[in-house]
Amino acid sequence: MPELPEVETVRRGLATWVVGRRIASVEVRHPRAVRRHVPGPEHFAAAIAGRTVVDVRRRGKYLWLPLDSGDAVLGHLGMSGQMLLQPADAPDEKHLRVRFGFADEGPELRFVDQRTFGGLALSEGGADLPAEIAHIARDPMDPDFSDTAFVAALRRRRTEIKRALLDQSLISGVGNIYADEALWRARLHGLRPTDALTRPAVGRLLGHVRDVLAAATDEGGTSFDALYVNVNGESGYFDRSLAVYGREGLPCRRCAAPIRREPFMNRSSFSCPRCQPRPRGAARG
DNA sequence: CGCAGGCCCTGGTAGC
């Protein structure tokens, strides 16, 4: 569920609360949370303890905390990951995975993750950009994202447009929710073949992707339940603004046709049957 | 190489 707007909301919260603070202790409560850190949980904890957080950065759905050692704590929230600032004496969350205590004895940083798809790792020398995520494309809010290169790369693909939007090596930060929302705004069905889209059509779609990501970030992200929250445990409000996602059977906000839901990659796609006609030859869901 | 699909997880809920 956390896509770019949700991760950016968390990044901003962390930037406010942890930059400039020295980490005094690291406690890994569940080894799966640091499974991407090959040297293991003990190494993870030892390499971070004593270091100061100097920044909080993001690319797509990945976050990282550059440390004064030149390394970085790299994190992904997966589906249910949370980064929470909590008083040190607050009771442990049920799904607390990693706890960071600070030398100033102020609020702790806690990584909480119910479904454990998320995780943390120490990226050696990764303060600027962790090598582990070098394959992740820039996201569309990155000032160095190239629109023309994206349009060209997308049109070279031999796949469907929604699959391309979800491909983090082509454009990062977009997940199932915002892909559906951007496609609705662009009046494109997700099964449209990428190589049949014109440059202007892809350019318009990219504009809608950017618009919906920006609007959702302004609202603090989207949340349907208590799983996604910012660092203070608060939910965003963008779910009120969704046009198609999760709105099966409800009227399209443009034309009032009932929103349809179709199976897609073991999950669901939502679209308007009138504004977003299924392309010729595409199998019915 | 590009692309498609399986798998990892667990809490909530629908259905019987």
Added chain:
DNA sequence: TGCTACCAGGGCCTGC
């Protein structure tokens, strides 16, 4: 009531 089945889904990995 209590059980089971299913669903949510991002990214890594494998196989074609």
